Amino acid sequence: MADISANFLGIKSPNPFWLASAPPTDKKINVLRAYEAGWGGVVWKTLGSQVKNVSSRYSAVDYGGHRVMGFNNIELISDRPLDINLKEITEVVKLFPDRAMIVSLMADNNREAWHELIQKCEDAGAMGFELNFGCPHGMTERGMGAAVGQDPHIAKMVVEWVMEKATIPVITKLTPNVHSVVPTGRAAVEGGTNALSLINTIQSVTGIDLDTLVPNPYVAGKSVFGGYCGPAVKPIALKMLTTIAQDELTSRVPISGIGGISTWKDAVEFMLLGSTTVQVCTAAMKHGFRIVEDMCEGLNNWMDEKGYQTINDFIGKSVEKITHWEDLDINYHHIAKINQDKCIHCGLCYIACEDTSHQSINIAKGNPYNTYTIKEEECVGCNLCKLVCPVDACITMEEHRVAPEYINWKQWQERGLPLNDH
């Protein structure tokens, strides 16, 4: 059995699965249920000034009959009194001392407010902090959340205030509502943050009610941009994570990955791109805390299968595999192959290729089943047919190198090789 425990700047947890700062971590009752279910840690929902929430708060994007492919919310930070939150944190830590207890913070924009909040939370038993520089709605209008994270100078200043006071590890959470997360990430590291986490939610409109014409979520005839999360944002989160993991400065601190993680496979992908721990919210909100069982078991079985003893054996292993386009090997070429024994003759590969790609699939009309075959000389190896095929491993991509040696775009140009294939 592999060891799936995590050690994040000395904060230990039996597994790398934390619940992200969000409604599931707002109260003792939720967090106890999460720990009983097996979660490795939580980031307690953001504490700060007293706020008031609205109703409703959430909306979702469904796709192809599946609910909550994407999810958004317009909830603010914790709307419960600070002293209740602190008291419950103390109680939870006492009951589950082996789990990570990170507290998310968003104080008013002055040094004293931050210092006071930090002191209270450390006294309550917090093991680490996560600075909420990412919340994209509501709090930003008051100059907090993403308003901080979107300005590297302000972010650095606030991190510096925090580092003056904090005696436990500090994680800075980044907003994705920027053209690049790296400048703020760097600013936070320069300000002294011990770690980074990303991504927070993405500003969004999930949809509009076609009867009332009011976008979602609905609040008395109006709506507001909500923070988008869930499976739909995972690819964007992974990209942003990669830029942090590849940056010379930001890569020096550990990362807690966030963004649409629903399964152990998603978690492994975040870890392969540099996350030491991962944070989950939407999947738990959709299915409850029980999802952690398969996350632990799946990770364990995968690690055993691959021969990894600890999570450190594979964290970051895919970071260097994402490169610049101009470094890609132009001589690599693969061609689609349709396994006729597996083909169910749905024609999806054909119509996708014919209408939108490279007209590389032959159709031989039959009644009722047509036969589809690849025109090898036309196929550019784009993968589209394989992606739309509903049968697993029916279409495979077979390697047919143009030439054995590696050659990239820069070398191609330098050698004056022909550019036009057509």
Next chain:
Amino acid sequence: MIQNNRLTTEQYGQNFSDIHPPFETEDAALVEANRCLFCYDAPCTKSCPTGINVPKFIKQITTENIKGSAHTIFSSNIMGAGCSKVCPVEKLCEGACVYNLMDETPIHIAKLQRYSTEIAMEKKWQLFDRKPSTGKKVAIVGAGPAGLSCAHTLSREGIDVTIYEKESKGGGLMTYGIAAYKVTPAFCEDEVNYITSIGGIDIKYNQELGKDITLEELQANYDAVYLAFGVGLARQLEIPGEDLNGVVDAISFIYELRTNNYSALAVGDKVAVIGMGMTAIDAATQAKRLGAKEVTLIYRRTQEEMPCTEHELNIAKLDGCNIIWLATPKEVIGVDARSDDPVGRGKVTQLICETMKLGDPDASGRRSPVPTGETIALDVDMVIKAAGQMPFEDMANINHLENRNGKLTVKEKTATNLKGVFAGGDCVNGGKEVVDAVQSGKDGAKAILNFIF
């Protein structure tokens, strides 16, 4: 003993309720619709005689465009609602669904088609516009699927259509010849009304060709005539005892069932049904559901050659019908001849069958049954003949319509030998599915439009 009123009202209700119930909820329909892969040049569409764009109408359910979905169905098949209940889909669209090749349950196409079309009918959506009247008139004989389909297509083009129907209701075999648990008489009536609600279609009921009207009159008074009078005469067994009291033909048996209260219908204790087509299955299951104690289907070939689908056979088996393969009726035995008996030969007591074995393939490509010389005797008090239907050969000959054994001969799918007289449906093909008749109605309308304009 042959008697009626065998069951309670509740039992009749249960026995004749919908055998393929619809989706109970919109969610249920959506789950199924979302399974559809949206195939290109889809095998289901190609396997539908009317060529319904199945992936499109299912996709339209998933986008909650039910009006569009119903339009897609009705554009190809104006009886799409009825067909969703009576089509043998396992040998048509659902049989071709690519999921079969993945060993997965095929998409429940019929059920989804029923979903969209039922909503359209319930809400009385007018999905088609009739062009302004052209002043051209077409007479149609028979308000069955072929006639209605032809009429609707013509009316859309501004033709004024008059349908002459010998029965008192429209729908043809849909109304009079299909098991009651598939379509109710009320549904058939709604469907006819929905089709004719486009306007420009006048159905004259109780008007029989050769009796109330003549083909010559129609030719004289209309710009074209479309014959869609179907088939109807039950094929005779031509064995001794066929005229005994208790021997009925399946068409009449089902007709009675479709036009009376269930409790009024008399059925025997022990019923033999001859044949293994869809009508035989319908007759057998309906007899059982009317309260017959024992129903036995008798077929001269084996399951390999049977004309009904496996699905239909299973309905009969689940209803508890017995099946005797490789047997052909030789004689019906009767007793108790009474003076008041109209045929004076008494009641059925036994059916004698000769057992068969399979020989060489015949013209249909199926192995033909060969007599063994051995016989078996079945104690029965009712015999239902479902050995096929015969075309109206005399009607064809009297009207000088070229035909082969009564089946009207047509050129380019629709034109008879008489100028301006077209034909389609069962009277041409000898008896196929409703969906085939609908397609021939469309073909007929197209040919008529070409002829007129």
